[in-house]
Amino acid sequence: MDIAIVGGGSAAVALLDALAVSADEFADRPGSVTVFEPSPQLWRGRPYAADLDSVLVNSIPRLMSIRSGDFGHYSGWLGERSTGHLDQRLGEPLVPRGLYGEYLVDSAEGALAALRERGWSCGVVRGPVTNIVTAGDGFVLTTGDGQQHRASRLALCAGGGTSPDPYGLSGLPGYIHDPYPLARTLDEIAPESAVSVVGSGLVAVDIVVSLAARGHSGRITLHSRSGMLPHVWQRPNPRVSRHLTGERITGLYREQGFVTVDDLVDLVRAEITGAGESFDDFAAEILDTSEDPVARLRRHIGAIDDPGIGRRLLRESAHQLGASVWPLLRETDRARLRRYFRTVNAVASPMVPVNALTVLDMLDTGCLRLARGVRAVEPVSGGFRVHDATGTGTADTVINAVNPAPQAVPAAARGLVDSLVDTGLATRHPEGGITPADPRVHIVGDLSGGGSFMTTGIPGIAGRAAVTARALRGGERLATPGRLTRLPA
Numbered sequence: 001m002d003i004a005i006v007g008g009g010s011a012a013v014a015l016l017d018a019l020a021v022s023a024d025e026f027a028d029r030p031g032s033v034t035v036f037e038p039s040p041q042l043w044r045g046r047p048y049a050a051d052l053d054s055v056l057v058n059s060i061p062r063l064m065s066i067r068s069g070d071f072g073h074y075s076g077w078l079g080e081r082s083t084g085h086l087d088q089r090l091g092e093p094l095v096p097r098g099l100y101g102e103y104l105v106d107s108a109e110g111a112l113a114a115l116r117e118r119g120w121s122c123g124v125v126r127g128p129v130t131n132i133v134t135a136g137d138g139f140v141l142t143t144g145d146g147q148q149h150r151a152s153r154l155a156l157c158a159g160g161g162t163s164p165d166p167y168g169l170s171g172l173p174g175y176i177h178d179p180y181p182l183a184r185t186l187d188e189i190a191p192e193s194a195v196s197v198v199g200s201g202l203v204a205v206d207i208v209v210s211l212a213a214r215g216h217s218g219r220i221t222l223h224s225r226s227g228m229l230p231h232v233w234q235r236p237n238p239r240v241s242r243h244l245t246g247e248r249i250t251g252l253y254r255e256q257g258f259v260t261v262d263d264l265v266d267l268v269r270a271e272i273t274g275a276g277e278s279f280d281d282f283a284a285e286i287l288d289t290s291e292d293p294v295a296r297l298r299r300h301i302g303a304i305d306d307p308g309i310g311r312r313l314l315r316e317s318a319h320q321l322g323a324s325v326w327p328l329l330r331e332t333d334r335a336r337l338r339r340y341f342r343t344v345n346a347v348a349s350p351m352v353p354v355n356a357l358t359v360l361d362m363l364d365t366g367c368l369r370l371a372r373g374v375r376a377v378e379p380v381s382g383g384f385r386v387h388d389a390t391g392t393g394t395a396d397t398v399i400n401a402v403n404p405a406p407q408a409v410p411a412a413a414r415g416l417v418d419s420l421v422d423t424g425l426a427t428r429h430p431e432g433g434i435t436p437a438d439p440r441v442h443i444v445g446d447l448s449g450g451g452s453f454m455t456t457g458i459p460g461i462a463g464r465a466a467v468t469a470r471a472l473r474g475g476e477r478l479a480t481p482g483r484l485t486r487l488p489a
């Protein structure tokens, strides 16, 4: 078997690790694996490149393991490297994402060495795949330099889409379209200049805390439509769900042929009331968007140690069950959930306490302002004019912190996606991304059509990589939509 892995970010690392872990099960037939990656960030992708120390991983070590089911794999690697990185309020180490990138590099190199030891031939081609066609009983991949490579199995790990440019500012002086690595882009900004960040999610938080770490003294404004900040991580308080479980949801799907949002709400209600807490209070906390975001941030910081299960339950379930439950929902229920996109994302992907404290301090001292209802950003002589619900402001620099649409095709993968669709190896999913139309084609990551509206985090990527490795081995069919993965405690 000759496996071509297109893309060399964390999805590829997870897949290589899963192949290496199960290499003995291929023992009588070792094959070859070739990874194609054009960027200098081999194994790290965009998120985990070397960057400022203020650019932190946004999750606890147990949820950053690249090996599915082995929640200690990353903590084991981290060991003494975690010294000096404890988030006091969270009680967990949160390291710079560049250091997490070293874990990815070590994991990939370890996996390649393990595969080679078992007779596999492994290689990395430093170029983009631009075209894939069928040839005989396999595929021919063409890279940017016109070279051709043969494979019998394809694993597409090309990542998610490219950030949109909602105000058409690309190329203008003073506009930063892709903020990463912040070590490079923030260097271009004078410390006393007025900075407008478009977006108020986790990327915006990375930018703000990094500007603060560099001693930025100019005015910083976060402009977004909603003015909503992410929630704040609460101290992990592991518990096992009794109602909101994969088994219960699978049971509902078998009975009804679908699952509704109301079914999920009922399970959340049972979980929360079962823990002796008020479901109505929880629902009000999640759905009330009228509260002043600064007051809410202050309240959430005060609730880091609160033992209430509600927000923890929603955060964990969104990541652990979200991708598997999404295809079981009826289209009307998916549309209903999409309307709560920002709310769900704010709870499911909270900011880490150390960042929340910095953001609150900057808001309190007036260095940072939140502006909602952004309508337009236009270039003017020497800067930009930003129109929002409160009026019009000016900025010397505008930084884009808007996330790509879910399941958008990355710009670097457009040619290869077109060729896969043209040759009938994949179909475009109506909600974005592509779906394999050939059992020899697999996708790990956000290119996969039919997923939920959330960016897949490391646990989702690791889980999908493990399922894909089993499918490549031929020992197990790919998970069907009805199959839900077991949740970590």
Ligand SMILES: Cc1cc2nc3c(=O)[nH]c(=O)nc-3n(C[C@H](O)[C@H](O)[C@H](O)COP(=O)(O)OP(=O)(O)OC[C@H]3O[C@@H](n4cnc5c(N)ncnc54)[C@H](O)[C@@H]3O)c2cc1C
Pocket (backbone or CB within 6 Å): 006, 007, 008, 009, 010, 011, 012, 036, 037, 038, 039, 041, 044, 045, 046, 047, 056, 057, 058, 059, 063, 064, 127, 128, 129, 130, 157, 158, 159, 160, 203, 410, 412, 413, 414, 416, 444, 445, 446, 455, 456, 457, 458, 459, 461
């Ligand atoms: C800024 C940021 C921070 C994040 N932080 C966290 C976090 O703290 N915790 C967490 O759980 N999740 C986090 N995530 C989410 C998740 O970890 C990442 O989205 C994940 O790294 C995605 O991995 P990937 O391999 O699918 O994609 P990527 O990392 O984007 O890698 C895809 C690779 O494919 C390559 N590629 C694209 N097209 C081609 C082509 N045609 N030929 C060959 N190669 C190609 C690209 O060059 C790229 O290197 C974060 C995401 C972002 C964007």
